[in-house]
Amino acid sequence: MTEDEYDYEALGLVAGLEIHQQLDTATKLFCQCPTAIREPEDASRQFTRYLHPTRSELGELDDAAVEESKVEREFTYLAYDSTCLVEEDDEPPHRLDEEALETALEVAQLMDMNPVDQAHVMRKIVVDGSNTSGFQRSTLIATGGSIETSDGAVGIEDLLLEEESAQRVEETDDGVTYGLDRLGIPLVEIGTSPDIRSPEQALEAAERIGMLLRSTGKVKRGLGTIRQDVNVSIEDGARVEIKGVQSLDDIDDIVRNEVRRQAKLVEIVEELAERDAGVGDPRTVTEVFEGTESGVIGGALSSGGSVTAVPLYGFDGLVGREIAPDRRLGTEFSDHAKRHGAGGIFHTDELPAYGVTDEEVQSLRDAVDAGENDAVAIVAAETAVAESAIEAVAARARTALEGVPEETRGANDDGTTRYLRPLPGAARMYPETDVPPVEPDPSDVPEPELLTEKVERYQEEYGLGEGLSEQVAYGTHMSFFEDVVADGIDPTLAATTLESTLTELRRDDVPVDQLTADHLEGVLEMAEDGDLPNEGIPDLLSVLAEEPEQSPEAAAEDAGLGSAGEDEVRETIVEVVERNEGQVEEEGMQAFSGLMGECMGALRGKADGDLVSELLREEIQKRA
Structure with missing residues (x-):
């Protein structure tokens, strides 16, 4: 039987998801450090640690932590100018971040979950070096919700607010180097019930949860900001937890390959017995x-x-x-x-x-x-x-x-998995005594507008096409778009700049990641006020991307990208027409397209295309 022939219902496939999404908050979960990601070469110093498992309140040792500790390794941590004593585990954690808690409650609302009366911070033993303290702090925020898929409802068992682990930078035979820039970024962990019965339903459920998370406008975007863990078992197999699925598109392949792996292992068991x-x-x-x-x-x-x-x-x-x-x-x-x-x-x-x-x-x-x-x-x-x-x-x-052994496995890039460690048990969790409990209050938390609803609103309220509306709503600039439109920027201008212009510049290898929100807002305001023609936006953004220390106004002046007056535009057009007088006399208005491009090039984005078109037609008609 090939993997394509598997009858998932007959095999008894049961799957569930754990979605980990970083939140886009101003500060980290238990300290006031920024949540920006740094480059390893920006580190100002480093220090080393050795980590060992600790016993739970009942004196038990977690099997996964014990196995991890058998590999004697030195952990090196890269610290930055923003690194604080909490991140180094040299100072107790501060109170739970209120912005992160509010965002977690928004997510809970979108999945019809019930917030807990009192949220207690717990310690989860982790001795792989990804946390300087040897444990991760985690807080249960809500329980009991659901989402809909085309194959039926999938229950949501719990939503937790956790601190992100440190970023693995390098691994050698002697140990692992981590960066502390990512450690402590708030993230939500969403766990589904084991209601998933096919690879396709697993993918659809993950897509639905991802859409709900992005609807808040308060989650980080980009590679590594969201990770999916998948729990998979078949009737004759065992529960296997697959960690670190980076791409949502890989989930269905991960489930298919895990079903195949367990089915093949069951076949091998039978042959070995014979x-x-x-x-x-x-x-x-x-x-x-x-x-x-x-x-x-x-x-x-x-x-x-x-x-x-x-x-x-x-x-x-x-x-x-x-x-x-x-x-x-x-x-x-x-x-x-x-x-x-x-x-x-x-x-x-x-x-x-x-x-x-x-x-x-x-x-x-x-x-x-x-x-x-x-x-x-x-x-x-x-x-x-x-x-x-x-x-x-x-x-x-x-x-x-x-x-088939119960175990934790890691996701590979090709959709397969590798062994990591045994499944963790209850002994890895115990209360955090340095952080007081909080009482979540969902009454003041507004329910976010779904991305699907935003798409419809952008079409009705702003007159954007369906495609452009989807690009903006599901894109990384959605919150910024809504802010600048609320400040008076034309919606079509903002949408095309953020989704089309930036995409084209990126394809031309312009370092658009250097552009800040202030750059983008300043350029849009100049265009809205008539100080910069729309045609000049790509050129000005290119200049700012290469020289991000400049202001939009200064960059436009240095590059000669300000809006030209009508007299200057007409003078440039007359020069172009006279230079091509023979073509104009011979072709008449058919010469318009070629001359239009030459005029726009001569003006270098200093004039609006509609004005150039109007004046060029006038000059051609005079001579035709």
């Missing part, structure tokens, strides 16, 4: 590869390392079986080895290869008492790493005998 398969004890087999021509193995041995192996009885041909696009059961084993510092594994389903000979493969089989129906997996690395990695491979192989 073969009476088992997993032997790991052992060292360094002597098999003395003098090997394999670059990977030889490199490990020349550095004083070892080769370890585990016999997989009855696994022949199954370790190399594909369970997802370009991923095999052996890839699953390799993921676990990598968690312990190894570069990966070799196994006999793919050997001889990579410089390993037939003779070495046979010697390996003999060394671990593996027969022709058995497989062998090996790790070549520094001795301590090789030993812990092969133990992890053996443990995962034993799980393959039992079924």
Whole structure:
């Protein structure tokens, strides 16, 4: 059966979503630092930490945190001129940000959720270095809502307000470097009920939630500002949490591939049972590869390392079986080895290869008492790493005998996933004692206008076309558009500048990201007041993008982009017409199109196109 033939209802597919969306607030969730993202080279200093798991109030240790801590790593943090003691975990957090709380309540309204009477901040243990404190602060804000999809309603179980993790900058064998600019940005986490029954419904639900979030006008936009986690299981499989789906368009593929992976693992379990398969004890087999021509193995041995192996009885041909696009059961084993510092594994389903000979493969089989129906997996690395990695491979192989393991996996760019850690348990959460609880009051929180409603209003109220209305409503400049229109800017002028002009400039490699709201507002005001013709807007924006320290007025003056008077425009047109007098006499008004372009070029955006057209027609008619 291929993945396209899967009957998701028959397989018992159950899925749910967790949407994490950064909020566009002025300050972070527990301090007054700005929420702007910085470049790593802007860091003014750095410091290092080692993190270890802590016990819950009941004295329990979370399995996921314990496994994470087995990999001894040093964490380096890049601090900036705006970094404060709260971000460094050298000062207690401040009170919950009110702007973030109000935005979370707006989102809750849009999904018909019930705010809690009292919101308590909790600590969630995280020891992967993404938070300097070793935990993430999270607050339940609302419960019990729903959204509609074409395949029925999907329940919304909870909405939490959380602090964003630090941005991973670089990872080496010794540790990870994080930037503190992202740490503490407020985000909402929205968890659905397990009501999703198909990949298509998962995508539609995510799109609906995304639209509701953007309707507030108070969420950050761009790559990395929204992340989707997907929980997937089939009846004979297990619940798997897939973290970090960056692109919403990948969700349906992620669900399809996870269903396929679990179905293939179930098939492998059945075959292993028929073969009476088992997993032997790991052992060292360094002597098999003395003098090997394999670059990977030889490199490990020349550095004083070892080769370890585990016999997989009855696994022949199954370790190399594909369970997802370009991923095999052996890839699953390799993921676990990598968690312990190894570069990966070799196994006999793919050997001889990579410089390993037939003779070495046979010697390996003999060394671990593996027969022709058995497989062998090996790790070549520094001795301590090789030993812990092969133990992890053996443990995962034993799980393959039992079924699909419950686990947390990471999303890959190609729609597949990789093993990260066990599923977290309740032991990772405990109260935050440094932040007092708050009592959310939704009574003063207005319900935002949906983006779909904005599209209709822009057409009716502003006379924009449907396409332009959708571009503005769903675009990154929606809030700015509404602000400038409220200040008296023509809606069509504002919409075309923000959606069409900026897009065209970006395609021409103009650094439009350098433009600020003050730049855009100033240019639009100049055009509205008649100090800049509409045709001059692209040129002035280009100048400001290259020289953002200038004001729109100064940039226009330096570039000669001010609005020309009618006499100056007519004088330029007369010069163009006289220069092309022969063409005018011969073609008459048919010469208009060519001369119009020449006139606009000569005026360099200093005159409105309608005025140039009118005066050019007059001059041609005089001579025709």
